Amino acid sequence: GESVGLHLPTLSVQEGDNSIINCAYSNSASDYFIWYKQESGKGPQFIIDIRSNMDKRQGQRVTVLLNKTVKHLSLQIAATQPGDSAVYFCAEISYNQGGKLIFGQGTELSVKP
Amino acid sequence: DVKVTQSSRYLVKRTGEKVFLECVQDMDHENMFWYRQDPGLGLRLIYFSYDVKMKEKGDIPEGYSVSREKKERFSLILESASTNQTSMYLCASRSGLAGRWDEQFFGPGTRLTVL
Numbered sequence: 001g002e003s004v005g006l007h008l009p010t011l012s013v014q015e016g017d018n019s020i021i022n023c024a025y026s027n028s029a030s031d032y033f034i035w036y037k038q039e040s041g042k043g044p045q046f047i048i049d050i051r052s053n054m055d056k057r058q059g060q061r062v063t064v065l066l067n068k069t070v071k072h073l074s075l076q077i078a079a080t081q082p083g084d085s086a087v088y089f090c091a092e093i094s095y096n097q098g099g100k101l102i103f104g105q106g107t108e109l110s111v112k113p
Numbered sequence: 114d115v116k117v118t119q120s121s122r123y124l125v126k127r128t129g130e131k132v133f134l135e136c137v138q139d140m141d142h143e144n145m146f147w148y149r150q151d152p153g154l155g156l157r158l159i160y161f162s163y164d165v166k167m168k169e170k171g172d173i174p175e176g177y178s179v180s181r182e183k184k185e186r187f188s189l190i191l192e193s194a195s196t197n198q199t200s201m202y203l204c205a206s207r208s209g210l211a212g213r214w215d216e217q218f219f220g221p222g223t224r225l226t227v228l
Contacts, residue, residue: 041122042222046217089155089156093214100158100172101156101158103155103157104155105153105154
C-alpha cells in the first residue's frame with residue numbers, strides 16, 4: 001500500500017542553526033502535503049502545507065520543498081530555537097483516495113542550547 | 114481560541130473492560146476523527162464522522178466503534194479492551210471536506226494502557 005516515511009527518526013541541532021527534516025512519499029498521485037509539529041504532551045499542530053503543483057512554499061522561519069521527481073518532501077527551519085524541539089510529521093493527501101491523511105512516522109528534533 | 118478536548122489524558126484499564134474515550138470540539142466542525150499513534154507507525158485513522166450520526170471506518174477499525182450523537186462530541190468505544198490497544202489516542206476535527214487543512218485541530222491525546 002501507499003506510505004509516507006521519514007529518512008531520519010532523530011535530529012539534533014545547535015540553537016541558531018538551520019534544520020532540515022526529510023520525508024519520502026510513495027504515492028505519486030498525492031495532491032497535497034502537510035507538515036505537523038507535535039510537542040511533548042500535545043496533539044499535532046499544523047505548520048505549513050504545499051500543493052502538488054508547487055515546489056516551494058515559505059512561512060515564518062519555515063520552508064517546505066517538494067521534489068515530485070524523487071517523491072521527496074523537506075521541512076527547513078531557519079535559526080532553530082529551543083521551542084522548535086518536537087516531533088515533526090509529514091502527511092500526504094490523495095483526493096482520489098477519499099482525501100484521508102496518511103502520516104509518516106515522525107522525526108524528533110532536539111535543539112541544543 | 115479553538116479547542117478540541119479529550120476527556121482523559123491518561124487512562125489505565127484491564128483486559129476485557131469496555132472503554133469510552135470522549136472528544137469534544139467547540140468549533141461547530143462537521144468532521145471529526147479518531148487516530149491512534151504508536152512508535153514507528155505514526156498516526157493511523159480508526160474512524161471518522163462527516164456529520165451527526167454518521168460514521169465511516171478508517172484504516173484500522175477492528176476492535177473499535179464510535180458514536181456521534183451530537184455535532185460537538187465524538188466518542189471512541191473499545192467494546193472489550195485488549196493489550197494491543199494500549200496506545201495514544203488522538204481526536205481531531207475539521208470544518209468540512211472542502212475545508213482547509215490548516216483548520217484541522219487535534220486534541221491533546223489520551224494515553225491508554227490496557228493491563
